[in-house]
Amino acid sequence: MGLKGTLAFLLVIVSTTLAIQERPCEKYGEYIRDVTNRCFYYRCMSDLSSVRRPCAPGTTVPDDYIGDYESNPQDANPCHGPNLPCGGTWTPWSEWGECSVTCGGGVQYRTRSCPAGGCTGPSEMSRACNTDPCTTIGPWSDWSACSTTCGTGTQTRTRTCSGDCADVVTEETRDCTENIFCVDPWSDWSECSVSCGVGGTRTRTRTCVGNCEGVSVTETEDCNADPPYCVSDWSEYGDCSVTCGIGGTKIRTRVCTGICDNVATQESESCAADPPYCVTDWTEWGDCSVTCGVGGTRIRTRECTGICDNVATQESESCAADPPYCVGPWSDWGDCSITCGVGGTQTRSRTCDGDCDGVSTVESRSCDADPPFCLGPWSTDVETPCSVTCGNGTKTHTRICIGNCDNVVTEEVRPCVTGVPCFLWTDWLNKDTPDTIDGGDPGGDGDYEIDLNDPCGKGNFAAMKAECRTVGTHIPHYEMYVGVDPTPLVVPCLKIPMGLVCANNNVPNGTCADFEVRFLCPNNEAFHARSRAFATVIEGGPP
Structure with a gap:
């Protein structure tokens, strides 16, 4: 009972006590009224005292009633109406209200009312609720001092916890490095990184222990070799600058790096080619001295420069005309060998004088009849x-x-x-429900109508088409969740990947509809091996 209910209950007790009058029980079971014009009921007690109560519900006092129990306690009952039991009637208790706290012990209430008045007992009741202790976690303390003054150590911090603290971490540890370091003396400089020339480096090091951030442990400086340059061995002499004749030069080189002032990197000497003359390629053979037949000659030449003694600059050879024969004109073509269609032949001939080996004196060709087909x-x-x-x-x-x-x-x-359908619909398939995982254990986060184990058959082509609708109500998927953004249909009824996916967390009420899917599949042995019933037959091909 709350403060409000407690005050109301005390007021009822005070007012009732003030109104009670002890009277003999002459009018047992009847009603009278007092000087304040209120009607009361006398009930005999064991000690012959009486307790005054209001008129019963549903009764009234006539306007012309004149009576006063103080002067005339034997007056008849002034209340008109049914002779009902004394006192009022409580309504049923209400449901228990919400607990005042979520943990640590609170209070919840329920109430009732007395519409006609005159009821005894409390109008409000309370009880304890949510008595489990609350878990309270304090803030982390500052990190402790580092466990070492040089190098890497550890430091910790803690926090308090009261209540259910089984899974609460109350202490943490981390590595720390104090801003203190120790360094050894520098080592001697290393040898120069180059043995000749310039541009080398040498280094020296030292050891640092502790927080060495920003502390140099390696130093490097430039150095030069002695001598301050490097040269490679001389290369072999290159080819003579001329490929034929005399008066050429040949060169050899070496590479120098570093300070190469006054260092020779190239040498040359005179050379002669082998042979000591140059000749051009032979020209093409000239025309044969005869234009027909055999017995002619032809000549070719070349040029020579340098020491050309005993070098031939002209050659000749016998030749025949090209062709080495003389032939007469071809005769007219003869008649075609067939009188219908194509594939016939006709011939012609000519004469030949000279070297006529391999010279055709007869020719044939294909010919067509008229008409040229059958x-x-x-x-x-x-x-x-x-x-x-x-x-x-x-x-x-x-x-x-x-x-x-x-x-x-x-x-x-x-x-x-053919009379044979090319594509068949599978049965409607329902693999999953929105509140289960793969249609089994509870705890699903949506309806996953996908990965349906090759609905068109193992090794078959993918489905040509997919249709999705709600189970039972048969509402097409595209009529669901119109205007919802983001859409719950994260996979909106596709043939690849096969099916539909609806996410619960995108649905306004938190749960997707239960969908079912069917697929339009090629009508072949792989599909029939899946033992599926066929619904709609599509003639000729997919829509």
């Missing part, structure tokens, strides 16, 4: 397969054409019907 009959339906194994296709009928078949129709395309 046609066979059209192929039959039995001989011509349909272009598809399912749905609607075409048959291509053909006929044979021999000869020059340009602009001759040898193929006709006619429609054909």
